[in-house]
Amino acid sequence: MIYTVGEIANKLNIAPSTIRYYDKEGLIPFVERSSGGIRMFKDSDFEWLSIIECLKQTGMSIKEIKTFIDWCMQGDETISQRKALIEKQREIILEQIKQMQETLAMLDYKTWYYETAEKAGTCKIHETFSEEDIPEEFRDAYKRAKGYFIKNNI
Amino acid sequence: MIYTVGEIANKLNIAPSTIRYYDKEGLIPFVERSSGGIRMFKDSDFEWLSIIECLKQTGMSIKEIKTFIDWCMQGDETISQRKALIEKQREIILEQIKQMQETLAMLDYKTWYYETAEKAGTCKIHETFSEEDIPEEFRDAYKRAKGYFIKNNI
């Protein structure tokens, strides 16, 4: 099965210009052309584009993805480099998830904060609370917020 | 206690130019000036900047943060808007964490994949595996990867 850039863009729900851009940046060096110069995508190219999408999700830049693709092109001799790169990305994602969970905890606390403020009609109600008045699940975020959110009635 | 832009930038570990930029964008309308025009930060302004940093962590743009700050300036009458905004950010973060956890699962699988390939000396080893050969914790990611990563020996 052969696809044009428009067809594959449609299937992957990305813009044709994006795929042409990836091509220009060397992310899909294996895509063949017709005698007239039109890109002819095979199913395996389609799959490569899925991989690129996946790697983007891991926070890799276009340049890093190109490095990875180049290594893939070289075959089994680059397995250890690829492994190291994947492990690096894994560490990055782990750190990001940790950071996001802290942010989520703060937002959970703030949601409760505004629910309480809404009921009372004022944010000032929170000045009257001490640690024991805060629901346990929000206490850690509360301690972090105390210094600025609460002092400033935000 | 009063701080200059350089002092506060140092304390928050951000560039002075960033703080000036935030000022220009209306994120810190409450900061006062000396008769000569120099910004004079108070401790509460310092705290506001901490809040801005926190909101940025939630993925809010400068424009959205400005909206939020403007609402804060208006006082208790904007509590419900602020609550809605925080709840919206919470939903966004929740979705992002979910996405990241899927990506992490894929990277965990890929780490195992390359460890195995490294031992075997080739990625082709994975063509010989069927679902039961994959460690259980990687099976979901394996099913997603099967279509493209494995077929292409990546």
Place this chain on the structure above:
DNA sequence: ATACAACTTAAAGTTAACTTTAAGTCAATA
């Protein structure tokens, strides 16, 4: 009084990852 580091502004520059535009070519259909 003078030096000098740190402040001020407006405006231009940076970066990544695209997107748009313009001018032209290809290939399928009437």
Place this chain on the structure above:
DNA sequence: TATTGACTTAAAGTTAACTTTAAGTTGTAT
């Protein structure tokens, strides 16, 4: 064969969130 929609390229434009530059001012220390 002519039309037409989708393709091609190079180059310029876009966006957000800063950063840098240039020219000038402030305020503290000697």
